[in-house]
Each structure stands twice: as structure tokens, then as C-alpha cells.
Amino acid sequence: MSLFPVPAILRVPAGPGAIIGRPHSDPARRIVKTYRHNVTVHWGDTDPAQIVFYPNYFAWFDESARLYFDSVGLPWEMLMEKYGIVGLPIVEAKAKFVAPCVFRDEIVVESQVSEWNDKTFKLHHAVLNGGLRAVEGYEIRAWTQRRQDDPTRLKAVSIPPEIKAAFE
Amino acid sequence: MSLFPVPAILRVPAGPGAIIGRPHSDPARRIVKTYRHNVTVHWGDTDPAQIVFYPNYFAWFDESARLYFDSVGLPWEMLMEKYGIVGLPIVEAKAKFVAPCVFRDEIVVESQVSEWNDKTFKLHHAVLNGGLRAVEGYEIRAWTQRRQDDPTRLKAVSIPPEIKAAFE
Amino acid sequence: MSLFPVPAILRVPAGPGAIIGRPHSDPARRIVKTYRHNVTVHWGDTDPAQIVFYPNYFAWFDESARLYFDSVGLPWEMLMEKYGIVGLPIVEAKAKFVAPCVFRDEIVVESQVSEWNDKTFKLHHAVLNGGLRAVEGYEIRAWTQRRQDDPTRLKAVSIPPEIKAAFE
Amino acid sequence: MSLFPVPAILRVPAGPGAIIGRPHSDPARRIVKTYRHNVTVHWGDTDPAQIVFYPNYFAWFDESARLYFDSVGLPWEMLMEKYGIVGLPIVEAKAKFVAPCVFRDEIVVESQVSEWNDKTFKLHHAVLNGGLRAVEGYEIRAWTQRRQDDPTRLKAVSIPPEIKAAFE
Numbered sequence: 259m260s261l262f263p264v265p266a267i268l269r270v271p272a273g274p275g276a277i278i279g280r281p282h283s284d285p286a287r288r289i290v291k292t293y294r295h296n297v298t299v300h301w302g303d304t305d306p307a308q309i310v311f312y313p314n315y316f317a318w319f320d321e322s323a324r325l326y327f328d329s330v331g332l333p334w335e336m337l338m339e340k341y342g343i344v345g346l347p348i349v350e351a352k353a354k355f356v357a358p359c360v361f362r363d364e365i366v367v368e369s370q371v372s373e374w375n376d377k378t379f380k381l382h383h384a385v386l387n388g389g390l391r392a393v394e395g396y397e398i399r400a401w402t403q404r405r406q407d408d409p410t411r412l413k414a415v416s417i418p419p420e421i422k423a424a425f426e
Numbered sequence: 427m428s429l430f431p432v433p434a435i436l437r438v439p440a441g442p443g444a445i446i447g448r449p450h451s452d453p454a455r456r457i458v459k460t461y462r463h464n465v466t467v468h469w470g471d472t473d474p475a476q477i478v479f480y481p482n483y484f485a486w487f488d489e490s491a492r493l494y495f496d497s498v499g500l501p502w503e504m505l506m507e508k509y510g511i512v513g514l515p516i517v518e519a520k521a522k523f524v525a526p527c528v529f530r531d532e533i534v535v536e537s538q539v540s541e542w543n544d545k546t547f548k549l550h551h552a553v554l555n556g557g558l559r560a561v562e563g564y565e566i567r568a569w570t571q572r573r574q575d576d577p578t579r580l581k582a583v584s585i586p587p588e589i590k591a592a593f594e
Numbered sequence: 595m596s597l598f599p600v601p602a603i604l605r606v607p608a609g610p611g612a613i614i615g616r617p618h619s620d621p622a623r624r625i626v627k628t629y630r631h632n633v634t635v636h637w638g639d640t641d642p643a644q645i646v647f648y649p650n651y652f653a654w655f656d657e658s659a660r661l662y663f664d665s666v667g668l669p670w671e672m673l674m675e676k677y678g679i680v681g682l683p684i685v686e687a688k689a690k691f692v693a694p695c696v697f698r699d700e701i702v703v704e705s706q707v708s709e710w711n712d713k714t715f716k717l718h719h720a721v722l723n724g725g726l727r728a729v730e731g732y733e734i735r736a737w738t739q740r741r742q743d744d745p746t747r748l749k750a751v752s753i754p755p756e757i758k759a760a761f762e
Numbered sequence: 763m764s765l766f767p768v769p770a771i772l773r774v775p776a777g778p779g780a781i782i783g784r785p786h787s788d789p790a791r792r793i794v795k796t797y798r799h800n801v802t803v804h805w806g807d808t809d810p811a812q813i814v815f816y817p818n819y820f821a822w823f824d825e826s827a828r829l830y831f832d833s834v835g836l837p838w839e840m841l842m843e844k845y846g847i848v849g850l851p852i853v854e855a856k857a858k859f860v861a862p863c864v865f866r867d868e869i870v871v872e873s874q875v876s877e878w879n880d881k882t883f884k885l886h887h888a889v890l891n892g893g894l895r896a897v898e899g900y901e902i903r904a905w906t907q908r909r910q911d912d913p914t915r916l917k918a919v920s921i922p923p924e925i926k927a928a929f930e
Contacts, residue, residue: 300656301660301815302656302657302817305808306810306812306865307512307513311485311488311805312484312488312519313481313482313484313485313488313806314481316480316481316484320481320636320638344475347475348480349522349523350522351480351523352518354517354518355517355518355519358515468821468828469828470641470824472642474637474641474644476642479637479638481638485806488806489805489806492805529642643849643851648824648852649824650817652816652820656817681811685859686856686857687816687856688854688856689854689855689856690854691851691853691855
């Protein structure tokens with residue numbers, strides 16, 4: 259039923275914003291940190307069908323992506339200054355809507371890196387509502403700099419290893 | 427590069443809101459109608475990177491979905507009354523972001539049914555900016571009624587053939 | 595400089611969400627409770643000028659209005675059921691923008707009833723950013739029921755005294 | 763009933779986006795141009811009460827303000843480059859909500875400068891729905907530059923006369 263298999267150890271109950279993760283001596287068993295972004299569903303987030311208007315879930319994914327980087331000591335402003343990147347532009351986003359959320363629900367967006375590629379990475383986001391999965395999705399984002407020959411254009415470049423390591 | 431192959435005949439240039447489509451005697455060559463939803467990118471739609479904040483594209487998909495049904499004579503209110511459905515709830519949504527749109531861009535969301543299933547259907551949405559594809563994605567929506575034994579719960583039911591036919 | 599004079603006792607520093615207020619034996623010295631709604635300014639809340647897109651402040655006022663009623667034991671759903679009101683529709687809203695808020699600011703919307711009328715009331719909202727006033731405004735809302743002769747139309751009716759008392 | 767008296771000549775019926783105005787040899791009888799911004803109320807603009815979530819009206823005011831300047835040949839980007847201003851920051855905004863707008867309503871935001879001050883100006887906005895006034899409000903905005911002694915700070919400066927003249 260789940261879009262993405264999640265290791266059992268990460269199927270943690272919803273709780274206060276927190277990071278979970280620990281390095282393991284065996285790289286194959288290292289798990290990535292998870293960030294939990296607490297969101298209150300407000301009246302203005304819902305539509306005449308009395309459920310969350312679905313684009314809002316992507317806004318919450320976006321919020322959680324940024325907070326997740328903060329939580330491992332990599333605020334985007336610092337990355338932009340230190341690495342000359344122009345942010346981490348979205349390349350692709352997807353969500354599967356399993357159960358609706360309504361006004362007053364206290365939900366948690368649980369985010370973790372589920373895939374590192376050379377120039378892009380995938381963030382898996384699960385929205386938990388009362389401990390149950392309501393929405394499941396992902397964002398793919400790119401490590402991107404301005405082109406030296408034409409600063410108005412962008413190019414994706416290799417993600418430095420220390421960035422990847424920060425999430426373990 | 428394209429997420430979804432689109433028949434050449436449908437690769438129409440961006441223009442004023444309109445429907446394109448025509449029945450063909452050979453069912454295999456019948457094409458579905460396309461709806462074009464014109465959107466102006468306003469200041470408030472963009473973010474500090476000066477590009478459209480991506481959840482807005484999904485809001486424009488949602489708008490175009492409803493307008494598309496209107497355009498073939500199937501406003502959702504009528505469907506809810508006539509067929510007892512509770513709207514056409516979103517099941518899944520995805521977008522691939524090819525090129526950014528900025529403040530003042532006049533874009534077109536070009537929508538068409540790309541897949542009919544028994545109880546669900548897929549709407550393909552392409553955002554054209556100056557004739558170029560900026561975003562490409564889809565929504566899967568379900569034909570859904572309240573359960574007779576428990577009206578607080580929903581169940582997806584078969585989509586009537588006349589609904590499918592209206593898009594040809 | 596302030597839009598609305600606020601009694602010194604209420605000029606409390608920004609803090610965690612909380613209610614302040616206490617009944618006084620002298621009605622003239624009774625003060626109304628205050629609610630503090632904590633808001634994080636996210637990337638998507640800001641515009642290309644890198645400051646909060648101003649309509650968002652009104653969304654935060656609206657959120658705080660509802661949370662304020664919750665905090666004194668009067669959730670709107672209960673009011674709708676018990677008193678037959680249709681919510682507390684907005685009649686008027688105003689804001690004065692003193693200083694911009696930016697991405698990552700942790701702001702507080704401090705709300706209190708500043709005026710009770712027979713059928714309407716005024717909520718004063720102040721947005722505090724690092725202890726300084728960034729925005730100050732108000733909402734006027736009406737205690738409204740459906741007309742018995744025509745349920746599609748609304749009429750404002752007198753606010754019950756126990757509602758007013760709950761804020762003291 | 764109206765918040766702001768509007769000269770009879772300007773009480774034009776809602777129509778397609780257009781500018782109305784003409785210079786008069788007698789300055790006292792010159793009228794300012796009016797801009798009409800057409801807006802379709804979409805599903806996502808409305809709330810569980812099935813009416814427009816009120817902060818959206820301010821977003822439409824903001825859109826109309828920018829389009830209004832465009833319509834008289836003064837796009838904000840040009841003003842920023844030519845006059846060194848940092849945009850036209852909002853100082854104050856107010857709206858009075860007379861009648862609700864609902865999903866599918868085709869509304870018109872009718873905007874005009876109602877007051878020129880030395881460093882600020884007031885834009886009057888009326889939302890017409892089927893020819894009836896649904897919302898009436900204003901924005902006050904400031905002509906603002908960066909301070910020469912400290913570019914991180916802003917100061918309001920005098921609005922050039924040619925700017926004011928462009929609206930007659």
C-alpha cells in the first residue's frame with residue numbers, strides 16, 4: 259500500500275519535531291536522519307469539501323525540506339554562500355493521497371532523504387495524522403550553480419560528499 | 427524529455443482558452459478534447475528566488491481540472507446532484523518542473539484525460555510558457571460516492587460510460 | 595505610533611502561546627484575555643522582495659481569531675451547534691504594516707477582543723517580531739444566524755452575555 | 763453604505779478589463795483613471811463555509827495595484843530602475859466585506875487612486891460581483907528608496923509629479 263518501503267526502524271510514531279538517526283559502522287546499515295515537521299491544519303487550508311486543499315501538502319513538503327536541512331546544520335543560506343548554489347530547485351514532486359485531513363488536525367510531515375544521486379536527491383515525505391499515513395510523496399531537488407559562461411543560466415553539479423554525510 | 431508522449435496532433439501552440447478534439451470513426455484514433463486554462467503569474471505567486479512557488483502549479487492543475495469538465499458540459503455540481511458523487515477526490519498528483527516561470531508570465535495549463543480506468547481517471551496537465559513546456563504533470567481522481575451503510579465513508583465506483591464519452 | 599492604545603498591563607513580551615487575563619472585582623478594571631499565536635515565516639510566505647506577502651498576515655489573523663476562541667473554551671463548532679450561528683463572518687479587516695517580516699522570522703500574533711458591540715465585536719491583532727511590533731490591525735466579526743423566513747439569508751443577532759464574559 | 767464616496771461618473775458597471783478616465787481642462791473636474799481586474803473565484807479560493815477566504819481579496823487588491831500601474835504605462839520594474847525605488851511597499855490595507863463571493867463567481871476588482879500625498883498614495887479597490895459591490899477597501903503604499911547612508915534601510919520620498927499625472 260505504501261509508495262515507498264520504509265525500514266521498520268523508521269516507522270516511528272508521530273511526535274514532537276525531532277531528528278532520528280545514527281551512524282552505523284557498516285555503511286549498508288547506516289540510516290538517514292528523519293525530520294518531523296508539525297503542522298496544524300487551519301480553516302484557510304481547507305476547501306468547501308471540508309478537507310485540506312491538496313496543493314497545501316506540497317507547501318508543507320517544501321517547508322519540511324528546508325527545516326530538515328536546518329536540522330542537520332545545513333541551512334540553505336549557508337549552502338548558497340559556501341558552495342555558490344542558487345538554492346535547491348525542485349525537479350519533480352509527487353504525492354499519493356491516502357486519507358483526507360480536516361480542519362484542526364495536528365499532522366506531522368516526516369521527511370528523510372531516500373535517494374542520493376550525483377547531482378540530485380530525493381526527499382521522501384509522509385504526512386501522519388493521528389499516527390496514520392494520510393499522504394505520502396517525494397520531492398526531487400537539484401544541487402545547482404550558475405554557469406560561469408552565462409550567469410543567467412543554471413547547471414546541476416555534483417553534490418559534495420560532506421553534504422550527504424551530514425544526513426547520516 | 428517529455429513525461430508523457432502526446433500525439434503530435436495535440437501539440438498545439440498556446441492560445442486563448444479553447445477546446446480541441448473531434449470524434450473519429452475509428453475508435454483507436456479518436457482523440458480526447460483538450461482544455462487550455464490561461465493563467466497570469468502574479469507577484470504573490472512567486473517566491474524570493476523570483477520564480478513560481480511550486481505548489482501553485484498544483485492549484486492551477488486543480489483549477490484546470492474543474493474548468494475542463496465545465497467545458498464538456500459536466501460541471502461538478504451537476505455531477506454531484508445527478509450521480510450522487512461527492513466530487514472527484516484527488517488520489518495522486520505529480521509534476522516535473524522543466525523550466526521556471528516568473529512574475530508576469532502568461533502561461534497556459536493544457537489539460538486532457540490521458541487515461542480512463544474503471545473508477546479513476548488520469549488528467550495530464552502541461553504548463554506552456556511562451557509555447558515551451560515549463561511543467562508537466564498529472565492528477566489521478568476517483569469517481570466516489572458515500573457508502574450506503576455508512577454515509578461518513580466513501581467508496582470509489584464505476585465511472586458511467588457517458589461521462590467518458592463526453593470528452594471525445 | 596500605535597493604531598490602538600493597549601493598556602500597559604497587556605504589553606507583554608512575545609512568548610510561547612498562552613492566555614493572559616484575570617477578572618477584577620471592579621468591572622472597569624477587568625481586562626480581557628489575550629491569545630498569542632506563534633507563527634514561523636516560511637519561504638512560501640514571502641515574495642520576491644524577500645518579505646512576507648501581506649495577505650498572509652490576514653490569514654494569520656484569521657487563524658488567531660479561531661484559536662483565541664478555542665483558548666477560552668468556545669470553539670466555533672460548539673458555538674454553531676449550541677447557538678445556531680453560521681460562524682463568525684468577517685465584516686471588516688484592517689492592518690497597518692510597520693516593519694517587514696522575513697523568511698525564518700518567528701513571529702507572534704497577539705490577539706484580544708478590543709470592543710464588544712451588540713451584534714459584532716472587534717479583535718485587535720498585533721504581530722510581534724523579536725518583541726517589536728511589525729503589524730497591527732483588527733478584524734470586526736458578526737454573530738450571525740440564518741433567517742427563519744429564508745434560511746439562505748443571514749442576519750446578525752445579539753451576542754449572548756456569557757460569550758462576552760468568557761473573555762474576561 | 764459605501765466606505766468611500768465615489769464620483770457618479772466612475773460608478774461604471776462591471777465589464778471587461780479596461781481603463782476609464784480622461785483629462786479635463788478644469789483640474790478640479792479631472793478624474794483619475796480606473797482599472798478593472800477580472801478575477802474568477804476558484805474552488806481553492808473558498809473555505810468550508812463555501813465563500814471566499816477573506817485574505818484572498820487582499821491578494822487580488824495587490825494584483826490589481828500592479829496591473830493598474832501597468833495600464834498607465836508605469837510598470838513597477840521600470841519605476842524601480844528609473845527612480846531607484848524598491849517597489850511600492852504596503853503601509854496600510856483595509857477591506858469592508860459587504861456580501862460574500864462564492865465558487866465560480868466572476869468578479870471585478872475596480873481600482874483607482876483616491877488620494878495622493880507627498881510620499882504615499884491611497885488606492886481604492888471595489889470588488890463588484892454581478893454588478894453589486896461585494897467588498898470595498900483600500901491600500902496605502904509608499905514611494906520608497908534605500909537610504910544612501912545605509913542601503914539596508916528604507917525611507918519614503920516625494921512622489922514625482924509625472925507619476926501622479928499619468929493617472930489622469
